[in-house]
Amino acid sequence: MERRLAVVAQGLALARISLTNFKENNMAENIWEHPVAMAIPKEGYFKLEQGRYGPVYPQTPACYGFSVVGKVKPGREQAIRDYGKNIEDAVKGAPDVLAPLKLHYLRWVLFDVGSGLHFMYQGIFDTDFDKYLEDAIALFIETGITTVFTNLEGWPEDWKTNIPAVVKFFREHQFPSFLEYGEYPYVSADEIKKALKVKAALSNMLDQMQ
Amino acid sequence: MDNLETNDLQHFLLARTPALAARYEFLTFREVAAGRAWLSGLIDKVGTASSVGAHSPDARWVTLAFTWNGLRALGLDDDSLATFPDEFKQGMAARAEILGITGANHPDHWLGNLASPQLHAIAILFARDVPERERCRTEHARYLDQIDGVDVLSSLDLEAIPPFTYPHEHFGYRDRLSHPLIEGVDPGAICGWEKPTKAGEFFIGYIDESGYIPVAPQPDILSRNGSYIAYLRMEEHVGVFRDFLRRNGNSIEEQELVAAKLMGRWRSGAPLTLCPDKDNPELAADSKRTNDFNYGKMDPYGYGCPVGSHMRRMNPRDTAESMERHKMIRRGGTYGPALPEGVPDDGIERGIAAFVGCASLVRQFEFAMAVWTNDPNFKGLGNERDPFVGTQDGTFDYTIPKRPIKKKIKGLPAFTTIRGGAYFFLPGIRALRYLASGPQTRTSLQNEGELQWHN
Numbered sequence: 001m002e003r004r005l006a007v008v009a010q011g012l013a014l015a016r017i018s019l020t021n022f023k024e025n026n027m028a029e030n031i032w033e034h035p036v037a038m039a040i041p042k043e044g045y046f047k048l049e050q051g052r053y054g055p056v057y058p059q060t061p062a063c064y065g066f067s068v069v070g071k072v073k074p075g076r077e078q079a080i081r082d083y084g085k086n087i088e089d090a091v092k093g094a095p096d097v098l099a100p101l102k103l104h105y106l107r108w109v110l111f112d113v114g115s116g117l118h119f120m121y122q123g124i125f126d127t128d129f130d131k132y133l134e135d136a137i138a139l140f141i142e143t144g145i146t147t148v149f150t151n152l153e154g155w156p157e158d159w160k161t162n163i164p165a166v167v168k169f170f171r172e173h174q175f176p177s178f179l180e181y182g183e184y185p186y187v188s189a190d191e192i193k194k195a196l197k198v199k200a201a202l203s204n205m206l207d208q209m210q
Numbered sequence: 211m212d213n214l215e216t217n218d219l220q221h222f223l224l225a226r227t228p229a230l231a232a233r234y235e236f237l238t239f240r241e242v243a244a245g246r247a248w249l250s251g252l253i254d255k256v257g258t259a260s261s262v263g264a265h266s267p268d269a270r271w272v273t274l275a276f277t278w279n280g281l282r283a284l285g286l287d288d289d290s291l292a293t294f295p296d297e298f299k300q301g302m303a304a305r306a307e308i309l310g311i312t313g314a315n316h317p318d319h320w321l322g323n324l325a326s327p328q329l330h331a332i333a334i335l336f337a338r339d340v341p342e343r344e345r346c347r348t349e350h351a352r353y354l355d356q357i358d359g360v361d362v363l364s365s366l367d368l369e370a371i372p373p374f375t376y377p378h379e380h381f382g383y384r385d386r387l388s389h390p391l392i393e394g395v396d397p398g399a400i401c402g403w404e405k406p407t408k409a410g411e412f413f414i415g416y417i418d419e420s421g422y423i424p425v426a427p428q429p430d431i432l433s434r435n436g437s438y439i440a441y442l443r444m445e446e447h448v449g450v451f452r453d454f455l456r457r458n459g460n461s462i463e464e465q466e467l468v469a470a471k472l473m474g475r476w477r478s479g480a481p482l483t484l485c486p487d488k489d490n491p492e493l494a495a496d497s498k499r500t501n502d503f504n505y506g507k508m509d510p511y512g513y514g515c516p517v518g519s520h521m522r523r524m525n526p527r528d529t530a531e532s533m534e535r536h537k538m539i540r541r542g543g544t545y546g547p548a549l550p551e552g553v554p555d556d557g558i559e560r561g562i563a564a565f566v567g568c569a570s571l572v573r574q575f576e577f578a579m580a581v582w583t584n585d586p587n588f589k590g591l592g593n594e595r596d597p598f599v600g601t602q603d604g605t606f607d608y609t610i611p612k613r614p615i616k617k618k619i620k621g622l623p624a625f626t627t628i629r630g631g632a633y634f635f636l637p638g639i640r641a642l643r644y645l646a647s648g649p650q651t652r653t654s655l656q657n658e659g660e661l662q663w664h665n
Binding site for chain 1: 295296297305307308420421422423424425531532535570572573576577580581585590
């Protein structure tokens, strides 16, 4: 009986340490506990901070993200739609294939509201857009996602040998949000997964105590 | 696999001269003709990858590189100037804030006129020892007097510090242990798990890790076999560092461990991932073993080598995305007199002058500086920068992972201060001849070059 209590106590102590680490890593005490909405100026940032390729967009309650919008070249709609299945299969085959992008969510949309067919790539992720853009591009090239972009007007013809031109395309076709909301503000996907793992482990430990 | 043109590549990033001393002369060209004349007279002294090392160690070699302003000051035409990358055109000083080089490291406090738009070139004079370096200095000064139109903006004297058994810097860490393996080059060291990197990651005109030859400045004759080198003059506050070790370790062993935890290697050079509890100088010196480790499989939580340590930040190995696109070649040495152990800091400037060589400053050097070095949230650490190269102002922390609870040092002091920096283009030999000639000769050189490559 004493030993069981000791194990439970150790488990709770470790859980407390984990929670402390979690809180420390999430900047302010309990910042994730209440939803937060944030209105953002037209430029996409509060204070101009230069990154290597242009202004840095701040972290928001919805972490980081971008909305890249481009006009679809005539006749290319199906090629873009087909790519949805490609990504589905790629992730099924190798679930970690998009891990470097540190994504929470991806939404790919095709729409025509009167000025021709457009494609929007919206992503919510945990990495700074300016900081890790080349790594993201390298991943796009590796997984073939760049094939989708080749169907958009303005995409550089020499994209294979001209990374700066590709960076320029993404920055020029990127539109910042003016409002973002997070139910569990600023929390990274890694932290969410950690918390779920800790919960599962505790739950398992309590079962063992029966 | 491309064969490297070793007789056209400058030696600087490929081979080390047997030199224990050097002098960096930072130059300005007052007139185009004078700049070209100065360059013409030096080209035969420029070391190439094939000539350096092959000759007697008494041969003296020179390395020459230019800022974007320097290329213009040599009369390079606007069309060609426009084809160079944006970050190189702007120069390091203009991009200091982007890189996180702020506060005490900011160009406003730099020495030697390195932030000046008049900085046009660097001439590195290598020498076997200090007396020879002094002879080189006198000779170059005489040469500049003759030319009349090229001035020295500033200079820096470098020399190895004792003990001379292995290269090390003022904090006492062994250096020059890591060098990327380059495809097509015979490597001196063998890295266990690492595969060779494509030459195009360091030299222009070759296939890089994207599988293609990236777009390059024009004309080809100017950029082929060239590289970019980012220069940093970093003062090392030895007194501050030694005080920190004493404050954070009760015994010599504890202090050595703290020193190791900051760097990722013991001061002997032994990597913490392979030697987490005890130093192993023999392993450090063994080129086959000193780099034969990874992090993702062998040390994922950083219990051996902390995640935020200098070595792990500058080369996260298998825990980085597209690591093959983030390799760089480092060169440089120490300046200033050694501060013997036990002697209080005398306030004399001492430190390291370092060069980082790559084919794309923005993608390789600037990424490492802005993200790996100075992003406080690197790998989710929250409030930490590189302990040695990061801009430290006493408000950043340093985490040493430990079971069961990590150790967090709050308010890491600044062990270094950046005193200067610049971006240089390091041309091939043919490119140097091209730059040294007038427009008519340039056209014929260009045509010759094109014939050569298409045959």
